[in-house]
Amino acid sequence: MPSLPPKGSKPASGSGRAGRPGTGRASWHRWANAPTLAWLLAIAVLAGIHRGIPASGWLLTHLAFLGAATNAILVYSWHFAEALLRLPVPSRRAVAVRIVLLNAGAAAMVGVVSGFWPASVTGAAAVGLAAGWHGVALLVRVRRALPSRFASTLRYYLAACALLPFGAAAGAVLALPCADDGELHARLLLAHESVNVLGWVGLSVLGTLVTLLPTMLRTRADDAAEPTARRALWFLLAGVLGAAAGALAGQRLVVAAGLLAYLIGVLVSAVPLARAVRSKPPVAFAPLSAVASLLWLIGALARLLWITAAVPDWDALHIALGDLTPALAAGFAAQVLLGALSYLLPVVFGGGPSVVRRRTEMLDAGAWLRVVLANGALALYLLPVPSAVRVAAAVAGLLALSAFVWLALRAFLSRPRAEDQERHAAGSGPIAVGASVRSRLGSGAVGLAVLLAAVVAGVAADPSVIPAAAGGSPAAAAGAVGAKGGGGVVPTGHTTTVDVVMSGMRFVPDSVSVPIGDRLVINLTNKDQTPHDLVLATGQDSSRVYPGQNGRLDAGVMGASVDGWCSVVGHKQMGMVFRVNVTGAQGGAAPSTPQAMDMPGMQHAATASPGAPANASTAPHTPYPADLPAVPAGTTHKVTLTVRDTVAEVAPGVTQTLWTYNGTAPGPVLHGRVGDTFEVTLVIDASTGHSIDFHAGTIAPDGPMRTIDPGQQLTYTFTAAQPGIWMYHCSTMPMSLHIANGMFGAVVIDPPDAPPVDHEFVLVQSEQYRGAAASGVPGIAGPDAVSAKITAGTPDAVVFNGYPNQYDAAPLAVRAGERVRVWVLDAGPDRATSFHVVGAQFGAVWSEGAYRLAPGAGGVQSGASQAMDLAPAQGGFVDLTFPEAGNYPFVSHYMVDAERGAHGVFAVAAAR
Secondary structure, three states, X not given: OOOOOOOOOOOOOOOOOOOOOOOHHHHHHHHHOHHXXXXXXXXXXXXXXXXXXXXXXXXHHHHHHHHHHHHHHHHHHHHHHHHHHOOOOOOOHHHHHHXXXXXXXXXXXXXXXXXXXXXHHHHHHHHHHHHXXXXXXXXXXXXXXXXXXXXXXXXXXXXXXXXXXXXXXXXXXXXXXXXXXXXXXXXXXXXXXXXXXXXHHHHXXXXXXXXXXXXXXXXXXXXXXXXXXXXXXXXXXXXXXXXXXXXXXXXXXHHXXXXXXXXXXXXXXXXXXXXXXXXXXXXXXXXXXXXXXXXXXXXXXXXXXXXXXXXXXXXXXXXHHHHHHHHHHHHHHHHHHHHHHHHHHHHHHOOOHHHHHXXXXXXXXXXXXXXXXXXXXXXXXXXXXXXXXXXXXXHHHHHHHHHHHHHHHHHHHOOOOHHHHHHHHHOOOOOOXXXXXXXXXXXXHHHHHHHHHHHHHHHHHOHHHOHHHHOOOHHHHHHOOEOHHHOOOOOOOOEEEEEEEXXXXXXXXXXXXXXXXXXXXXXXXXXXXXXXXXXXXXXXXXXOEOOOOEEEEEEEEOOOOEEEEOOOOOOOOOOOEEEEEEEOOOOOOOOOOHHHHOOOXXXXXXXXXXXXXXXXXXXXXXXOOOEOOOOOOOOEEEEEEEEEEEEEEEEOOEXXXXXXXXXXXXXOOEEEEOOOXXXXXXXXXXXXXXXXXXXXXXXXXXXXXXXXXXXXXXXXXXEOOOOEEEEEEOXXXXXXXXXXXXXXXXXXXXXXXXXXXXXXXXXXXXXXXXXXXXXXXXXXXXXXXXXXXXXXXXXXXXXXXXXXXXXXXXXXXXXXXXXXXXXXXXXXXXXXXXXXEOOOOEEEEEEOOEEEEOOOHHHOOOOXXXXXXXXXXXXXXXXXXXXXXXXXXXXXXXXXXXXXXXXXXXXXXXXX
């Protein structure tokens, strides 16, 4: 077989000495396989931290198919072409360039996540070019070679290389803003996946397994393998082209016909492979994984074929395809890749029979445990089990698949042992892999035990899935499975599945009906520009669904109507509400629970009863610095504003999780002169998406003011053309909630004609809406109450610089006779201010771009003002001089707001 050198032949290394690394084929494969292993490592890391990464589902899928699998196809299609065609081995420099081009393109495709579509288009072009170039190079070698058995396998590679550029082009179109339309997006996606997954990956894998699977089993290929492979290729090609063409033309029956043809092709090609498996059953990890991957491919195709013929529209097909992605990515692509690498890497890396044997044994460690665990966990994950069980299964499956990376690093980074060198010097027999029957059975049993433990752990994490938790009769207990509002309901055994789209800050549809006793499964597709989720009042939730991704919520057996909503802060208030109507049920909706009302980023330590402070702090409050910072050197100011969820004390004994720019509310004061340029980098390190809007610059808001997701950043550049105190704030909707929760700040641009002063202070007035304790739980605020207070205009406090009365305890110090300038900005979101200093008069008032009261010539006042009134988002400054020592309070003369906390003191010392 081509994968192993003939018995007794010289090793394929440049020097002819098997034990010497770093030369010839072994050295080439060390370099060529490095990207594949790096992509696999990246998949393992990303899978472990995916909840904090935007579009992590898309990334995981493309790291598997476009990163790891595509690199392996490029390397090993050339490897098998060398073995099958028996031509002199040319320089592999062109292959190396293609690998570099492919990986550069794959890395650029991250532009899809960042929203920068030119990077996605460039990456797709690079990937398509690498595959097309590879296909032409293979074709040239095929035409130069003499006929040989199994050379027809190379036709699979040629067909795959011809298809990938078209699949990459479809992926590039999907990245364009014009492809966001629902049906068009779904059809393009299906065409893209048909060509890339079934065409590029599927044809390459099926063509390789014709010879590789018998080789891994250490048996000869079936006599009918080669002619069967030729016949199967026609079915497979017709299937790929039919499915893609049907999707582009909007004909689902044509798609179904294409999938049927492809499934027939897979089954035809599997017949000789099944004979090989029957003659020599697999015992090692490599063939076990390869066989399991074929079974997953057949199962996924059959399911997809049935769904394509049964679903009512393209959106439903899109959702179903998302549900099948784990089966195709983890069940098919990942397993066949790991199985093939487990067999091929020790062989191509060389080192002599004893080293190859040792490395093969190391990569085969725990074979049955890993195979049973990976496939069992994937099956469990795809079943309609409670979400906690799915999470436990996902962790178990991830550990089973990721074990390959650790084993590979351990096998190839460790030094050959002395006994290996002695065995190599003495010669050794054929490589034997596979544990004893008892060991295999024991290893598989451990895998099943781990799966059982995962189920138990999932149930323990959410005991509500246990029927007995409802109490009462066995029938009532059975009815308590799933929705907590469903106690006393006898399950029908039927599952109602509905498809819901998140778009335009709405659920479409926003209500569904389900018969009492049915289990309800909701498939979610996010076609909006921001993450969403669906939470039911009974506690079930879908987890966060990012733009372009799919999610699922298993509501369990339904016994009562129930309300739902998006728990991303503010989205419910903007209309993202949902209703499950249970037909035949008695009573109304299930009541909301504290868990359902707890939204990320809006937790407060509130009062257990009105007026009684909770969570009292013993540490003194550190006041926000009111002094205007100096203007930085130069005319271009580079600033980084990082948005975080920041736990802060917002009043004596009251803590709140604020959304902040650089950890404070207000955010940092930016100071400059007319004509200065500000280059602001906005970084989102928070639990939800945010944005920024600088009133100090004039710029089209479409790009720099857009909402970006956690982990993303953008650069906002503006030139300060006009003087004043300008507000900046988050413009993500609902804007009132984002501003009220701390996302605002001030930019001060000095008026060129303003006279110099001795002191300059900045006071930013804002409101606090703290909410009441949800369901009487101390320390947890109900965000609905917060939003309701914003809507009603009933703040808990009105404050200067983020904290009530903070400058009473830490007065602003000046001296009598000094000229003081106070910059005031009303950040709102809703309350106006009338700034007044008790016991003093303003000699100059500058508001919204002009003097209302100009300073007199030579500093002599021509009049005086008692207050400066500002509406939300307006600002200005007042100049004043204190006549004598004493304490001069400053307030908002909306007296109810002064009593709520908009109050401070100037501590004026005697003149020098």
